[in-house]
Amino acid sequence: MPIEIPEVVIDRLPLYYRLLSRLESEGRAVVSSQELGAELGVTPAQIRKDLSYFGRFGKQGRGYSVHRLAAELRQILGLDQRWRVAVIGIGRLGRAIASYPGFEGQGFDIIWLYDASPTLIGSEIEGREVRDISQLEGDLRADPVDIGIVAVPGEVAQDVVDTLVDAHVGAILNYTPNRVQAPPEVELRHxxxxxxxxxxxxxxxxxxGV
Amino acid sequence: MPIEIPEVVIDRLPLYYRLLSRLESEGRAVVSSQELGAELGVTPAQIRKDLSYFGRFGKQGRGYSVHRLAAELRQILGLDQRWRVAVIGIGRLGRAIASYPGFEGQGFDIIWLYDASPTLIGSEIEGREVRDISQLEGDLRADPVDIGIVAVPGEVAQDVVDTLVDAHVGAILNYTPNRVQAPPEVELRHxxxxxxxxxxxxxxxxxxGV
DNA sequence: AAGTGTGAACAAGTTCACAGCC
DNA sequence: GGCTGTGAACTTGTTCACACTT
Incomplete structure (x- = not known):
């Protein structure tokens, strides 16, 4: 914890967590960096060094307690809490996102869906009402979300992102082919x-051959 | 062309190409690394160095010819030809992929769709028949594709990847949450x-606040 | 005057290798 | 004996700064 943790390390943590989570559910008690690395295609030294930024979770001669390490990563990544998500744009892709069980299963609650199309507004997807995108700003002000997932047509992506930023969303996942800008305090992935x-x-x- | 080109450089090229492509369609004749960088959030030096691995495309005091540089990148990335793609798994996500116009528009022809579900097999998506996944291997042997896009349930992802590898697919894009393995000569992205x-x-x- | 192309300096990230502990 | 944690060595990637060209 002393110095700054490299961004690449943060990006690998979820990968480690996913495997540990699986091992945990398989009832595995202990695992070495060797084994983790072999499964993930990463060197054991890399894994040990990455984890060492956050503490000393292993035992020499044994390896890591799967349960303990999974819990630590959950805590580090903030996966011991639930996160509120809005999906903006309920076309084919937005619908696939809104219906994907992998989000809820990992602590991400998709609580709101938005679209601009009159034929979609008012309809239900997986038990959630599709709301008018013009209400997005007001809704978020009254009842904020942590994360916005953007799956609108590219041309309006920046507008939607601006609205999300104004409403103090902390992170944005942009599925649009257009690159968008957000202030540095907002996490943004494409x-x-x-x-x-x-x-x-x-x-x-x-x-x-060429 | 002399020495090995860093992988990160290759990953940035499509980003540059996308912007140049847009500038080209806007009728822009010349652009500097300065401007490109500002638009993409990358330093001008980075762009110049990246491009210098492939040749000397700019003119001092002027910048880069948008048309020329776009054409060079097209050539370097192999976007001056069309690529044959199969999509395996036609659930909600697979359907979104199969219907997305952004692939065809960029030179990727989705020529085959596969699924295991009897209710889907034989149906049509965007004018293409959904074929039985058990025919995948034979089909690819008779008429190969360059790229496989995998959007099946996670548990069968590795099986599908193995089939694609056996059928000499050159690149695989895995939309599944499961990490899969492929030999190093096959390009693989998750x-x-x-x-x-x-x-x-x-x-x-x-x-x-924590 | 403006802007490329590039070696050289620097920064970031990875792997080695081994002391220390279980 | 086996495996972690970690400085040090190394490798990879980025930025600087300036000679050179238009």
């Missing part, structure tokens, strides 16, 4: 599958 | 929004 495909074709081209 | 949310809550926790 999910753009096309960029992944395009970096993969670079390699494909080379493997498949 | 899209897992839950991991993003979990690293964001780490920061949220700290900003929102």
């Amino acid at each position: 999910i753009n599958p096309v960029l992944f495909l395009q970096s993969m074709t670079y390699h494909l081209k080379r493997v498949r | 899209i897992n929004p839950v991991l993003f949310l979990q690293s964001m809550t780490y920061h949220l926790k700290r900003v929102r």
Whole structure:
């Protein structure tokens, strides 16, 4: 805890947590950095160093208590609490997001859905009403959420992000292909599958003989 | 071209390309690394250095020809050709993927859809038939694709990946929360929004007073 | 005057290797 | 004997700063 923790380390923690969570449910008591690394494709030294930023959770000669380490990571990542989420944009992608059980299962409660389309507004998705996007700002002011997931058409992504920022959302996950801006105190991630495909074709081209 | 090009550089190229593509369609003739950087939140030096791995595309005192640089990146990334894609798993997410116009628009042709559910097999999505997943292996052998997009339930992700690898798919985009393995000659990327949310809550926790 | 291309300086991130503990 | 925790060595990636070109 003394010095600044590298961002890459934070990004790997959820990966470790996911595996530990699985091992925990399989009733596994103890695990070594060796085993964790083999399963995740990461060196054991990397795992030990990453964890050492947060404390000394292992026992020499034994390894890590799965239960203990999972609990520590839960605490570090804030997964011992529930987080309130709004999904903005209920097209095909937004609907897939709103229906995905993996969010609720991991402590993320999707409490509000918004769209601009009159045919969608008022309808129900997984028992939640789709609300008019024009009410987003007022709703969030009355009853804030922690995280906004943006799945609107790209052209309006920045507008939605601005509204979320004004309403003091702390984190934004942008599924839109457009890159958006937010002040540094707001956590922002982009999910753009096309960029992944395009970096993969670079390699494909080379493997498949230019 | 002389030495090995860092992986991070390849990952940034599509980002640059996307912006250049937009500038090109706006009729912009010339752009500086300064401007590109400001738009993308990257330092100008970074952009110049990244591009310098591939050639000398700029003109001192002027900047880069938008048209020329876009064409170069297209060539480098292999976006001057079309790529054949199969989507495996046509649940809500798979359907969103199969219907997303952003893939076709960028040179990725989704030519085959597969699912295991009898109610889906034989149905049509955007004019493409959903085929039985048991035919995947044979189909790919007869008529290969370059890229597989996996959107099946997590438990069967590795099986599907193994089939794709056997059928000599060159790249796999895994939308499943399960981490899968593939030999190093196959390009593999994971899209897992839950991991993003979990690293964001780490920061949220700290900003929102522990 | 403006802006690239790039070696050299610097910063960040990873792996090594081993002392120390179980 | 086995495995953690961690400085130190190394590797990778980023930024600086300036010579050079238009």
